[in-house]
Amino acid sequence: MTISNEISGAAAPSAPNPLPVDTARALIRRAVTPVAMVERVALRSALGRVLAQDIVSPIDVPAHDNAAMDGYAFDGAALARCVDSNSTPASAVHAPLTLAVAGEARAGHPFERVCRAGECVRIMTGAPMPSGCDTVVAQEFVTRNGSSISFDDQHIARGANCRRTGEDLARGHPALAAGRVLRPADLGLLASLGVAEVPVRRRLRVAFFSTGDELRSIGEPLETGCVYDSNRYTLYAMLTRMNVEVLDLGVVRDEPAALEAALRAACESADVVLTSGGVSVGDADFTARMTETFGDVAFWQLAMRPGRPLAFGRLWPNGRDESAGSALFFGLPGNPVAVMVTFYQLVREALVTMSGANADTPLQFAAESSVAIKKRPGRTEFLRGIATRDAAGKWSVAATRSQGSGVLSSMSEANCFIILAHDQADVAAGAPVDIMPFDGLV
Known part of the structure; x- marks a missing residue:
């Protein structure tokens, strides 16, 4: 079924009534599919890429119980013995707890023997909890007297300040789900799992060009009646922010042969083709007519402002030969603000989905x-x-x-x-x- 047929006869390209924005969005969503190709990239090259497969944690993170702060590790069972035996539960008096310092544990240098009852171990943040210990008292709550410490047990509960094995991620559990756009924290998370390469979707290829005899590129002389082409620069910036592969095909004059050649070349090399200008009802707007010979256009006009003249469909480089591949086509308006509005309100979501990412809902x-x-x-x-x-x-x-x-x-x-x-x-x-x-x- 062609894209235009999916409108179910409600509005064909030649229909006089512009398509509502929500209807257009729904139509675009049905037409887009993610790129299929998956590649593996080094972790440092994965920022901004779309994760192609779920990542399952191969290890426990942390790999062992460890101290959450600098202090003294001990068996928390000793806390129950601090209450004065002559007091009642309602008027319990907590006596200071005194422990002998048996040694020291630092990150990468664990305390090697079992910590016995009545003992504690000086411990640094991140150091493995010594055998026999399950609690850490922060050093600021402790008074040290030579080889022993004492502290008020009201400052501490059993199990405090101890990070448990697998507390962050447990072995065999999902760490990151496919469709996620990888952020700096995700790269750190993957590094903590020992993951060196990441399966990601191929970058979406987006080709774009501007149309109009009046357009001049930066650096060219500006004759009377001409303007500098700003649309290519806003499109380039918006696409670059999305981490897609950008193909800038420049400015194409309002000549049918030149436009047809540019469109065919664009859909041969890209997954998506964006144009600006040439989709309204003016006599020189050839883009719309060109796509009729080797494309399938769902709609030309939207009930929106700005951005009424917007075309959406699919292009084939060789007629409608599916074996040669195809590209989605967005014919954006020529006015600069309309280009940005239509991109953010209609095109962006399609590109996100085609990139294989989970389409987010912009904050509103x-x-x-x-x-x-x-x-x-x-x-x-x-x-x-x-x-x-x-x-x-x-x-x-x-x-x-x-x-x-x-x-x-x-x-x-x-x-x-x-x-x-x-x-x-x-x-x-x-x-x-x-x-x-x-x-x-x-």
Whole structure:
């Protein structure tokens, strides 16, 4: 079944009604599958990669009971003998406990013999607990007198300050699950298990280019009516943050032959093809028409602002020859803000899933709108907002001064999206709105 058929006739590419954002998201989710290839990389090269298989702990961590702090290790049974035998349970008087220091244990240098009743061992953090000991009293609670110590047992309970074998990870138990994007703590965890190589998914390959006769690259002269191409730089940065393999194919002019050649070359070398510009209804928007000859496009327009002209489908380098492979296609709008909004609201999740990672749900919560917002039902709107929190912890948000889809400075100024739902109408000042912070997303 083609992607366009999965819409079940609700909205074909030529349909006049734009597709709701939630419908488009659902369609994209059904179309994406993770890359299948798995490779093994050295632990230090695994940061940001997607774990391809569950990691099961081959050892106990820690491998032995050990001290959680510097102090003195002893048999905690001695604590029960500190209560004055002449007192009643209700008025128990705790006598100081005195123990003879039998030796010392340091990390890598254990105390070799059994610690007997009435004895203790000077112990350092991380050192193996001596045989016969199950409790550590912190050194600050102890008074040392030559070869013995004494302390008030009210400062300590049996088993205190002792890390147990397998307390962090037990042998044979899962340590990390497949689909995890490996973070610095994960690399340290794997190192603690003695894992030198990690099975990860192949990096997703994403090719992108901009379209338009008016676009110039940085360093080229800027003629009248022309603009510097910013979309390739924002796309490059957004993709690089996702740790995918990035293929920048430059600027392609508004010429059918050039566009077709660029699209075919892109889908031969990449898993996903992104373009910016050329997907609206203008006479020079050839990208949409080109994909009809060697692609399957599910939708051209979305009921969203900014980002109405957005195409999604699949491309084949040689007609629809499945044996030659294919690539998912996202035809993004040309306006710079619309490129970023559509990427974060629709493309990013698809790339995460295709990379083999567990798709996360971006943080979203309610804030009070500090101003009234005009909104007509029938489309989802993503305003650029500046959210602040007062001393009481209450969040409020205001839209940036300009909301034009070509005003890229509004994205630099903002720290969140204000999300106005498809069926939502005008928002009164002081009413709650949903916001999606940029932190961790952008």
